[in-house]
Amino acid sequence: MRTLVRRAIVCGLATAGVLGPMTVTGAAAKAAAPEPRLYAPTALVLTVAQGETAATAVPLRAVTLTCMPTAGGTHPAPQRACTELRSVEGKFDKLGGESNRPCIKIYDPVVVTAQGTWEGRRVNFEQMYANSCVLQSEGSSVFSF
Template sequence: MPAHSAPASLYAPSSLVLTTGHGERAATTAPARAVTLNCAYTTSGTHPDPRQACGELDRVNGDLDRLATLRGNETGRACTREYRPIVVTVQGVWRGIRVDYEHTFANPCIKETQGASAFAF
């Protein structure tokens, strides 16, 4: 009788790599920063606040388009209309489903005021 290995976890894998870079598209922009985020049974990774980031991903059920504008401008901070695009990418697996996502903010201020905490690194 062949041996069967038990699954490592009862939770679907959720492991992501997030990057930011200055430019309009990830294909033409070198990443300026990259972090890892693991959201399985416990949270971990090099993201500055993995618990908050994973919580936000749970709140939007992994819908990264909703995540990109989750906060609105709750800081009340005014941003200039300056166009200095910053692109955020997310690649990996969320609850067992492959993720390949890209979102461009008009400038770093808008990324920080409108982007979710998941994008704050």
């Protein structure tokens, strides 16, 4: 009888030794798994600066723009800017376009930047315009602040 009890204890300990880490690992995996999100984050910092590149330019203005869950931030027209960004799937290089508005031919470069996240994707955009008139005519509402 003692042999039978001893075998049962040894088998029980062996089973616990093999299966124990599996249950702990399963619990740890559940705890480490990220929680599902309702929406991908969108938060941007937009700047307009005087100069040819963002690295050497003098910042003139900067605003924040959030588009998820609702449009907001310090941008003067966040709803319009978010709508325009959604229409180009957050691809800043597709914003704006050609305009018939006449601009003076004075070279006084202005650079715009966008940094942050768009629907969970990292964004680092920079575009230079010959002057502020060209920015206003070819640019978009995203950089109208």
